[in-house]
Amino acid sequence: MGNIEGGQHLAERWTIAQSWWIASELCRRDSTFRIDQDYADGSRRLRVSRDLPRDSGGIPHVTLHPVRGLEGLGPAQWTSWPMVLSEDNAHAWVNRIESKFGWAPGPTSATTTRSLTYRLIAQILASTVNQSHQIRAISWNSMLGSTPHDSSWLSNFEGVQSVLAPSGRLQDPPLWVLFREGNQGVIVLSESGLAFRRDGHKQIDLMARYTKRHFLDDVLRDLLPPVLKAG
Secondary structure (H helix, E strand, C coil), rough: CEECCEEECCHHHHHHHHHHHHHHHHHHHHHCEEEEEEEEEEEEEEEEEEEECCCCCCCEEEEECCEEEECCCCCCCCEEEHHHHHHCCCCCHHHHHHHHHCCCCCCCCCHHHHHHHHHHHHHHHHHCCCCCCCEEEHHHHHHHHCCCHHCCCHHHHHHHHHHHCCCCCCCCCCEEEEEEEEEEEEEECCCCEEEEEEECCCCEEEEHHHHHHHCCCHHHHHHHHHHHHCC
């Protein structure tokens, strides 16, 4: 289901990709931010907040919902996606979020493994938005349960077992799984800066690839082919 306002209908493939771009850009500009994901109102939503202990309570955050829009930025509870996407300046809503929550950054933070992971997810979703099979990025903790060891398909990803938390414990570093239609992932990305591919392909050190020239496309060349080829 998409966002509907004044007769406008926005497919979630567009709003999810834009959610990830806004969230990843906030984290690129200030590396103390993190992205969490949960499930509400029938959709997976993103929440961006400072990287504080998850039991801190009352942490200021912005919510990006693929149907409802952005939460808490104006007189209405939600700023709709038609309003967000009607803005000519792509950074306008990033700036408004920072201003609203008092997050205006100083100099842009140096790239971290976490912010690089988020940027790669955002770019993959943007690059595949017109593919016939939608790509989904799902947080291991929020969507796949606390015992990933029970999912035998993970054995298809060489090396991923080395970063899994003990069964029943919070996954740290967080993992993001890219799915293409079905219920089996095609890539596992760790916020520690590692990518795990299927069927015997070696893991990729994302930061090592990125820092050679500081071009995101250098890393995407290794990540996009398995996403596009998966059945």
